[in-house]
Amino acid sequence: MGDPTGFLKNNRKVAGYRPVEQRINDYSEVELQLSEDERKLQASRCMDCGVPFCHWSCPVSNIMPEWQDRIFKGEWKEAWELLQETNNFPEFTGRVCPALCEASCVLALNDEAVTIRQNELAVIEKAFELGLVKANPPKTRSGKKVAVIGGGPAGLAAADQLNKAGHMVTLFEGTDRVGGYLRYGIPDFKLEKSFIDRRLDIMKEEGVVFKTNSYVGRDVKINDIMKEYDAVCITIGAREARDLPIEGRELSGIHQALDYLTQQNKTCAGDKVCQDSLIAALDKNVLVIGGGDTGSDCVGTANRQGARKVTQIELLPMPSKTRTDSEPWPLWPRLHKTSSSHEEGCERLWCISSKKFIGENGKVKKVLACKVEWVNENGRFNMKEVPGSEFEIEADLVLLAMGFVHVVQKDFVNELGLKLDARGNIDTGADFKTSVDKVFAAGDANRGASLVVYAISEGRGAANAINEFLSK
Amino acid sequence: MPWEVGLAETHQTLVLNDLRGRVRLQTDGQMRTGRDIVIGGLLGAEEFGFGTTTLIVMGCIMMRKCHLNTCPVGIATQDPRLRKRFAGKPEHLINYFRFLAEEVREVMASLGIRKFNDLIGRTDLLEVAPNSHWKAKSANPSLLLHRPAEADKYATYCVQDQIHKIDAILDRTLIEKSKNAIEKKEKVSFSVPVKNTDRTAGAMLSYEISKRYGDDGLPEGTLSVDFNGSAGQSFGAFLAKGVTFRLNGDANDYLGKGLSGGKIVVVPPKGSTFKPEENIIIGNTVLYGATAGEVYVRGVAGERFCVRNSGALAVIEGTGDHCAEYMTGGYLVVLGKVGRNFGAGMSGGIAYVYDVDGNFDYFCNKGMVELSKLDNDEDVSRVKSMIQKHIDNTDSEHAKNILSNWSSTQPKFIKVMPVEYKRALEEMKLKELDKKLEGIIEEEEIGGKA
Numbered sequence: 001m002g003d004p005t006g007f008l009k010n011n012r013k014v015a016g017y018r019p020v021e022q023r024i025n026d027y028s029e030v031e032l033q034l035s036e037d038e039r040k041l042q043a044s045r046c047m048d049c050g051v052p053f054c055h056w057s058c059p060v061s062n063i064m065p066e067w068q069d070r071i072f073k074g075e076w077k078e079a080w081e082l083l084q085e086t087n088n089f090p091e092f093t094g095r096v097c098p099a100l101c102e103a104s105c106v107l108a109l110n111d112e113a114v115t116i117r118q119n120e121l122a123v124i125e126k127a128f129e130l131g132l133v134k135a136n137p138p139k140t141r142s143g144k145k146v147a148v149i150g151g152g153p154a155g156l157a158a159a160d161q162l163n164k165a166g167h168m169v170t171l172f173e174g175t176d177r178v179g180g181y182l183r184y185g186i187p188d189f190k191l192e193k194s195f196i197d198r199r200l201d202i203m204k205e206e207g208v209v210f211k212t213n214s215y216v217g218r219d220v221k222i223n224d225i226m227k228e229y230d231a232v233c234i235t236i237g238a239r240e241a242r243d244l245p246i247e248g249r250e251l252s253g254i255h256q257a258l259d260y261l262t263q264q265n266k267t268c269a270g271d272k273v274c275q276d277s278l279i280a281a282l283d284k285n286v287l288v289i290g291g292g293d294t295g296s297d298c299v300g301t302a303n304r305q306g307a308r309k310v311t312q313i314e315l316l317p318m319p320s321k322t323r324t325d326s327e328p329w330p331l332w333p334r335l336h337k338t339s340s341s342h343e344e345g346c347e348r349l350w351c352i353s354s355k356k357f358i359g360e361n362g363k364v365k366k367v368l369a370c371k372v373e374w375v376n377e378n379g380r381f382n383m384k385e386v387p388g389s390e391f392e393i394e395a396d397l398v399l400l401a402m403g404f405v406h407v408v409q410k411d412f413v414n415e416l417g418l419k420l421d422a423r424g425n426i427d428t429g430a431d432f433k434t435s436v437d438k439v440f441a442a443g444d445a446n447r448g449a450s451l452v453v454y455a456i457s458e459g460r461g462a463a464n465a466i467n468e469f470l471s472k
Numbered sequence: 473m474p475w476e477v478g479l480a481e482t483h484q485t486l487v488l489n490d491l492r493g494r495v496r497l498q499t500d501g502q503m504r505t506g507r508d509i510v511i512g513g514l515l516g517a518e519e520f521g522f523g524t525t526t527l528i529v530m531g532c533i534m535m536r537k538c539h540l541n542t543c544p545v546g547i548a549t550q551d552p553r554l555r556k557r558f559a560g561k562p563e564h565l566i567n568y569f570r571f572l573a574e575e576v577r578e579v580m581a582s583l584g585i586r587k588f589n590d591l592i593g594r595t596d597l598l599e600v601a602p603n604s605h606w607k608a609k610s611a612n613p614s615l616l617l618h619r620p621a622e623a624d625k626y627a628t629y630c631v632q633d634q635i636h637k638i639d640a641i642l643d644r645t646l647i648e649k650s651k652n653a654i655e656k657k658e659k660v661s662f663s664v665p666v667k668n669t670d671r672t673a674g675a676m677l678s679y680e681i682s683k684r685y686g687d688d689g690l691p692e693g694t695l696s697v698d699f700n701g702s703a704g705q706s707f708g709a710f711l712a713k714g715v716t717f718r719l720n721g722d723a724n725d726y727l728g729k730g731l732s733g734g735k736i737v738v739v740p741p742k743g744s745t746f747k748p749e750e751n752i753i754i755g756n757t758v759l760y761g762a763t764a765g766e767v768y769v770r771g772v773a774g775e776r777f778c779v780r781n782s783g784a785l786a787v788i789e790g791t792g793d794h795c796a797e798y799m800t801g802g803y804l805v806v807l808g809k810v811g812r813n814f815g816a817g818m819s820g821g822i823a824y825v826y827d828v829d830g831n832f833d834y835f836c837n838k839g840m841v842e843l844s845k846l847d848n849d850e851d852v853s854r855v856k857s858m859i860q861k862h863i864d865n866t867d868s869e870h871a872k873n874i875l876s877n878w879s880s881t882q883p884k885f886i887k888v889m890p891v892e893y894k895r896a897l898e899e900m901k902l903k904e905l906d907k908k909l910e911g912i913i914e915e916e917e918i919g920g921k922a
Contacts, residue, residue, distance in 0.1 A: 106544065
């Protein structure tokens, strides 16, 4: 805290987005960055709290006050050293994290939170610019081999940590490129993929072996992995998407959000997508079912593809725009958010339930929906259809973004005989150990679909546990 | 040291010696719940202090910036921008203590105890929870839980009132004799003997005055009391406006503590043969926290003279160490030698020292103050008038000599002034000048138009 009164002198300032009319025509990142001088002033707003709730709320326990102080002083190297102690990939979280830290920032109690996420991004990008982030392979090797299955943020964090600990790490990725949801879920306009490649290059140089197109259970046998490696870390995410089994689901033009987003990400990467399986929004009435972040990503992508109209519906009521008493500071509040994609044009409806897909010639044309209300019955909110509220939404492309149920079990999870928890994810204790010896699980596969920052935290935790296991 | 240890030891020792019944034991330190209070009671306490918890209830978020004036919840700050953020309410505290009391009752009920006094010192109701922590393994709490056999025959909580012997103190006489002054603002003067067991003489008298007239006190010179003898501690403490205490003799420590507008004069008893300017006649820590009033002492003071003085005017003929320590306001003239560390932490007010040996520089702590000569009329006339008042009140020969040889004594005076205080005063003066200038210009403009 270089300036104890920084928070009194400087207001919160976010860099904001590129203008809608400009950004809607490309897939480059929408968010802007502040100048270095302005960034320092923003960092000076950190109060260096005696009890910093940002640490507490951050899944990777970043120590924000320490590095924000260094930002203010212009000590970028020191800032980066402190940041990389707790977070393997600040360049990802700095772009896509919802910033749990900012919700519990002490300044947010009666003022506006410090711009912690963007401050984090400034540190890591400055570190890359200064050439500080470079391969630093471990000095000694343990001789132990670890297989990491799944190349999302959890797998990457686990691989990075295990490699740094001296183990030989091989990461098996089912698709053609490493990155998981970072690569094929999050659109380029939120996270440009060159930032993933930049990190992967460093990890490769440090000794991590990446095997792409190696879908375990199809391209690679789990038994071979079990034989060859001293420990296995499963980080395959929770990719079993929630479906909407209502009448007309079999019509064409209804897709899972992730399939849609993946295609666009591949296109942005220069891949050719087969015309037969192309999901295109051009000149279509697009309906996104599901009001979460993935849904919002679909909205942004559909608008960029030239959709005629985009509608997003959500089953739950519209959340409050400000904190409610039931979620007091420093808890994470469920707030109504307007993302950059929403700004680009989209009708949003809440308390809407879909009843039937209506099609013509096997193609979806409309969706029959109704309004619902949520009634508090003995402390439980139950959904009730509002009588006579049925209406139709024009839709020739429907994207299902209703979240993910659990880990994909059929490929090798069942084969290994891993015990599952009540929600269908891989069951582990706090030590990330599964029911099978030397097999660990982390990230969404373990805790269910969640944030990138939780995945990194889980990956680090599992790496610790594996390191301990291998050191015995 | 955790409070449990000290409390148990204190309680047990007092019970053993049959002294527990004469005192109340209070404990504090991380008290949070009704359970904490009951455990404190079982170990021997009957009063409890709450610090952190109550602050938290009022909105403290443990910022640990209390010393920086940047408290973001407006508790430990005077900054109006931050005070606006204070969201605490008295009701929050009331609520907290209500719940606290309720929990105490619940625990007591579960123990079958009807009154809190009945559980004080009942260590037999405490048992040691198993704890496998490596540090806890070697700890033996049995001494903490010991209950002296004497507890069966002696009191285990406060059963006896203290005898304060406050009925026949000197202030009762002072109040009685000053009745007409206090009630009718008539001029009253009288004389009483004083001895060193008469403590805080004048404080209750001043209470009677300020109760009626507040900060205004009595009109100047209404009540005048002559004391003869050796005054006890805190002579003239909080003395109110309009009251003059004149002491022929000497005084103990804390003279004029919190002086609130009254006047205290101390002179050696008639017939004494010593040189007043070389002998100590009042004790240490004089004028502690005084806000207004005057003190004239014909003689030398002990240490820490004028410590934390924030507005009183004082003339003295010499002092011990640490004179003017932490002074924040008022004026001080020392007509003789001072001890070391003069002006430590002094942030306001002005001291003038008659540096007869020319070595004051050595005795002064210059961390916060700067030294200069009496180089302007304002200082010269202030010092001269303060010395003249000293002479008028004490008939000091020493002071008379200084004033009658002013052309040779004036150069020996050194002005001690806090740097920041000086800067602030100058800024204020400049602002005033600016205002005047503006006024003149405006007038000229108006004149021009006319």
